[in-house]
Amino acid sequence: MPDSTASAGPLDGHRPDGVSGAAIDLVGVTKSYPGQGGAAVDRISLQIPAGEIVMLVGPSGCGKTTTLKMINRLIEPTSGTITIDGRDVLSLDGDELRRQIGYVIQAGGLFPHMSVATNVGIVPGMLRWEKKRIAERTDELLELVGLDPAKYRDRYPGELSGGQQQRVGVARALAADPPVLLMDEPFGAVDPITRQRLQDELLRIQDELRKTIVCVTHDFDEAVKLGDRIVVLGEGARVVQYDTPAQVLAHPADPFVEDFVGSGAALKALTLTRVGELEALQETTTARVGDAVADVVARARAVGDAAAVVLDDRGRPQRWPWLRQLQAEGDVVLDRVEDVLSVDRRATLNAALDAMLGSRYGGVVVTGKNDVYEGVLFLQTAIDAVATTRGGSGDDGPVPVAGNDEDAARALAGEGAS
Amino acid sequence: MDLWDFVAERREQIAFQAFQHVSLVVQSVLLATALGVALGVVCHRRAWARGLAATVSSVGLTLPALAVIAVVYGATGQGVTAAVSAVTLYALLVIWRNAVVGLSGVDGQLLEAARGLGMGATRRLLRVQLPLAWPVILSGVRVSTQMVMGIAAIAAYVTGPGLGGLIFTGLTRLGGAGALESALTGTVLVVLLALVLDLLLVLLGRATTSRGIRA
Numbered sequence: 001m002p003d004s005t006a007s008a009g010p011l012d013g014h015r016p017d018g019v020s021g022a023a024i025d026l027v028g029v030t031k032s033y034p035g036q037g038g039a040a041v042d043r044i045s046l047q048i049p050a051g052e053i054v055m056l057v058g059p060s061g062c063g064k065t066t067t068l069k070m071i072n073r074l075i076e077p078t079s080g081t082i083t084i085d086g087r088d089v090l091s092l093d094g095d096e097l098r099r100q101i102g103y104v105i106q107a108g109g110l111f112p113h114m115s116v117a118t119n120v121g122i123v124p125g126m127l128r129w130e131k132k133r134i135a136e137r138t139d140e141l142l143e144l145v146g147l148d149p150a151k152y153r154d155r156y157p158g159e160l161s162g163g164q165q166q167r168v169g170v171a172r173a174l175a176a177d178p179p180v181l182l183m184d185e186p187f188g189a190v191d192p193i194t195r196q197r198l199q200d201e202l203l204r205i206q207d208e209l210r211k212t213i214v215c216v217t218h219d220f221d222e223a224v225k226l227g228d229r230i231v232v233l234g235e236g237a238r239v240v241q242y243d244t245p246a247q248v249l250a251h252p253a254d255p256f257v258e259d260f261v262g263s264g265a266a267l268k269a270l271t272l273t274r275v276g277e278l279e280a281l282q283e284t285t286t287a288r289v290g291d292a293v294a295d296v297v298a299r300a301r302a303v304g305d306a307a308a309v310v311l312d313d314r315g316r317p318q319r320w321p322w323l324r325q326l327q328a329e330g331d332v333v334l335d336r337v338e339d340v341l342s343v344d345r346r347a348t349l350n351a352a353l354d355a356m357l358g359s360r361y362g363g364v365v366v367t368g369k370n371d372v373y374e375g376v377l378f379l380q381t382a383i384d385a386v387a388t389t390r391g392g393s394g395d396d397g398p399v400p401v402a403g404n405d406e407d408a409a410r411a412l413a414g415e416g417a418s
Numbered sequence: 419m420d421l422w423d424f425v426a427e428r429r430e431q432i433a434f435q436a437f438q439h440v441s442l443v444v445q446s447v448l449l450a451t452a453l454g455v456a457l458g459v460v461c462h463r464r465a466w467a468r469g470l471a472a473t474v475s476s477v478g479l480t481l482p483a484l485a486v487i488a489v490v491y492g493a494t495g496q497g498v499t500a501a502v503s504a505v506t507l508y509a510l511l512v513i514w515r516n517a518v519v520g521l522s523g524v525d526g527q528l529l530e531a532a533r534g535l536g537m538g539a540t541r542r543l544l545r546v547q548l549p550l551a552w553p554v555i556l557s558g559v560r561v562s563t564q565m566v567m568g569i570a571a572i573a574a575y576v577t578g579p580g581l582g583g584l585i586f587t588g589l590t591r592l593g594g595a596g597a598l599e600s601a602l603t604g605t606v607l608v609v610l611l612a613l614v615l616d617l618l619l620v621l622l623g624r625a626t627t628s629r630g631i632r633a
């Protein structure tokens with residue numbers, strides 16, 4: 001392997017484009033346990049691009065966890081090569097390697113006898129950071145995962161909710177700023193609502209950090225939501241499909257994947273599209289507080305609108321009244337806050353549709369930065385837009401390699417990792 | 419003779435015996451704790467070794483104290499060393515078993531999390547396993563301390579320091595002058611000192627157990 005620098009320097013993926021993750025290559029990696037028929041993981045080759053979230057999904061016992069744990073050598077591969085950032089991980093000391101790879105397990109795996117701060121500071125402590133630096137880093141990380149440091153740093157895990165524990169688990173894994181994060185069903189132990197929130201937060205954190213994240217899940221919807229790419233594995237960690245969520249949904253490789261995707265693939269694809277990407281926003285009549293109602297009505301009628309969006313002085317939508325409502329209220333547009341149905345342009349189409357179905361107009365107001373009005377989205381235009389973008393690849397750059405045969409292994413090994 | 423007079427007359431001697439008794443118990447328990455934890459660390463990972471610890475400990479505890487003491491004296495000769503050995507042995511049986519139970523009771527997920535963070539075997543033991551097993555180990559220390567307060571008294575029967583002397587000289591001369599008082603004083607002091615030691619161990623437990631795992 002192209003491991004000319006077998007020295008003990010840190011794994012590092014920091015690159016000018018904001019990607020702090022490192023590429024991971026598995027080449028013909030096998031794990032077999034003595035006394036078992038087939039291998040638990042059978043010659044898997046997998047190229048994981050730097051800075052991406054790659055989700056491993058597949059039926060129970062197919063080798064997801066085994067594959068994941070071989071990357072940080074919690075499980076030693078029987079054969080094959082694994083490189084991170086071009087360096088052969090098998091040539092490194094296991095413990096030192098693991099200090100440079102974040103690892104998150106179900107329920108966080110926090111040590112109950114250590115405070116939140118102590119838990120988070122474990123790896124920096126082993127790396128002999130100064131006390132002060134560890135304390136600062138701990139606070140910074142708690143902040144990052146949405147926990148007020150002043151309130152939580154001295155608590156014990158038993159004094160936290162499941163979701164909070166999971167957050168601390170993520171903070172602990174990120175403590176020494178590792179280029180790679182491995183997660184094994186990280187959100188499997190929390191309730192659905194908390195899970196959604198944690199997923200959203202992980203995406204937000206990833207936007208900022210651009211780590212390379214390998215995450216095992218048995219929840220296909222989670223894979224679709226979180227993954228830049230999804231690896232669908234079969235028995236013995238056979239790569240059945242390695243693709244973007246949109247592709248897996250639109251073109252499942254075979255009936256096995258189709259089965260795994262489950263029903264409603266098109267509906268699931270809705271969670272992949274952001275409102276802002278649709279280019280289906282429409283203009284509608286807007287009015288400012290204090291405008292003459294007669295003016296507004298005239299403008300609206302001219303373009304055929306039956307309602308107008310009222311904006312406050314900072315351009316944020318306040319309400320969306322029918323014209324006759326405005327007329328009934330008086331001569332000028334009143335300063336009244338009603339429950340306007342609006343979604344952010346970064347919201348998923350799924351969320352927008354949900355809002356539309358609850359709206360009397362069959363549409364929803366879309367806002368941008370600082371909640372400023374951008375336009376409206378109607379059900380019919382949304383559906384039309386989905387129909388035209390469906391199955392669109394949305395993919396750029398070379399397609400990473402994956403497989404369980406010689407070809408895949410050779411493609412990866414031959415290509416050279418750096 | 420009045421019990422109070424009996425004590426008042428022999429104040430210094432009794433205080434000395436009480437001191438010797440406690441000193442014997444504390445030293446033996448300390449030694450047994452070190453040995454028990456070390457043995458626990460060695461044994462807790464393998465099922466057969468765990469079984470061995472449980473069996474040896476429960477069989478050992480059913481043996482009559484006097485017989486064991488006699489055997490130990492036979493082997494090591496008489497004196498303080500023999501008393502310490504016998505008493506340590508008893509304390510060890512309890513602490514060893516508790517150490518094995520406590521260490522093997524640590525959640526495997528946590529140990530894997532520790533490994534996943536890059537903690538080596540020694541660090542895992544010192545920073546995760548022992549602190550988590552500590553309450554169980556400490557309860558073994560408490561039980562064994564109570565137990566060996568009595569056993570130390572028996573040890574003194576054969577020979578050795580401590581309050582056992584008072585008890586047994588009293589019992590053998592029962593009916594004689596001051597015999598009852600002697601036995602009573604020894605017994606009451608053993609009980610009182612046992613309570614005091616237990617209280618101290620409770621305080622020690624509070625001071626050394628993380629707030630996160632305190633019941």
Ligand SMILES: Nc1ncnc2c1ncn2[C@@H]1O[C@H](COP(=O)(O)OP(=O)(O)OP(=O)(O)O)[C@@H](O)[C@H]1O
Pocket residue numbers: 033036040059060061062063064065066067218
């Ligand atoms: N220590 C072990 N000894 C023997 N076989 C093992 C061991 N660990 C895992 N296996 C086997 O290897 C295979 C893959 O296990 P793995 O834990 O990777 O599955 P998984 O895909 O993570 O499943 P799940 O979704 O249930 O967590 C299974 O058939 C399992 O029985």
Ligand SMILES: [Mg+2]
Pocket residue numbers: 064065066216
């Ligand atoms: Mg698993």
